[in-house]
Amino acid sequence: MTNKRLILTLQPDVLAICRLDPATPLSSDMLNGNFVAITKTDEELSIICPQTNITDEAIYTRGWRCLRIEGPFAPDTTGILAAVLSPLANANLSVFTATTYDTGHVLVREQDLNQAIQILAQAGHTVRSENKATAPHAIQ
Template identity: 75%
Template sequence: MTTHRRLVLALQPDMLAICRLEPTAYIGNDVLNGNFVAITKTDEELSIICPQENMPEEAIYTKGWRCLRIEGPFSHDTSGILASVLAPLAEAHLSVFTATTFDTGHVLVKEENLNRAIQILTQTGHVVRSENKATVPYAIQ
């Protein structure tokens, strides 16, 4: 089932890494530098999404991710926000990684899939803009 909610997504400038550390690992302040950083801790792991140049040396990681921020904020009782972005990407067999904040959601796609993801989202009716608010064409140069 695909929802038909039209959203505006902003392409964030940083190239990101998704990192895994032990749950008791120390995080230096430099990890927090950048346009987007997300930290999640469980009793089993510490996960960090951060700019590649700031990732902890001891982390297990994947690099080369780009972030599309869904422009919000949204009320916490609003449903279907992430689904309206994730469903068309899943139908196209694109892998994503998500992170949410109090106000909105963030969808990460691999750099090599970014143009295709933007094309799919645009064809679905969403608007994708660069961080400077210009509409992003299908091909990012």
Template identity: 85%
Template sequence: MTNKRLILTLQPDILAICRLDPATQISADMLKGNFVAITKTDEELSIIRPQENIPDEVIYTKGWRCLRIEGPFTPGTTGILAAVLSPLADAKLSVFTATTYDTGHVLVQEKNLNLAIQILAQAGHTVRSENKATAPHAIQ
């Protein structure tokens, strides 16, 4: 695990984690938003996206907030997600993750957002909202 102090930025959208049949065609509407992540396996298609306008036939959970770990990091960098996930897991907070080539994204339920930010600050990380650093126990 890395001892590096990380900077995370709270993303603006409230997100839904959607589960679809793997054969589902993805509409352009499903791709709208500041943050959309798609993962497909032979068993399911998962899309993380803003929670507005989810089609009725989609299974989903809503009310998630995304903290982007500021990078970029090379794919060979180790311990970045662990440095963020370990303190949240120790506090028994449920998380969902998505990674890109350059960085990672950690989703926490909106009802747990302030607690997650406090825990991350106590672990030595900085959480930003609107490009401003937060105080150790609150979002500015």
């Protein structure tokens, strides 16, 4: 599956990756936006949300952009994330991922976005913004 050419769509929000105490109650404000991901363990509550939604008690890193891999894919489909992450890793770009039942989301630093898009296009993928194809060139 790693040879498959995928379509990724750039999501509009600039995101933050936040860490909170696992007992922190969720604010409804943190859930606003085009993309929000929540993961809780016994040690932490991690939330990816628009950076405008960060709460005061969060430890966070700002300036991430999300590329949604267009699916859906069955949860047992192999190689989807690898097809996207391998070329980015080979270029030494930092990434953060989140998955849903239907697909995967790859976050890259905002300052690396154009380079990431070029790398993905060179790997045979298409990156879209506002439903317009942008491969093989970076989004303007």
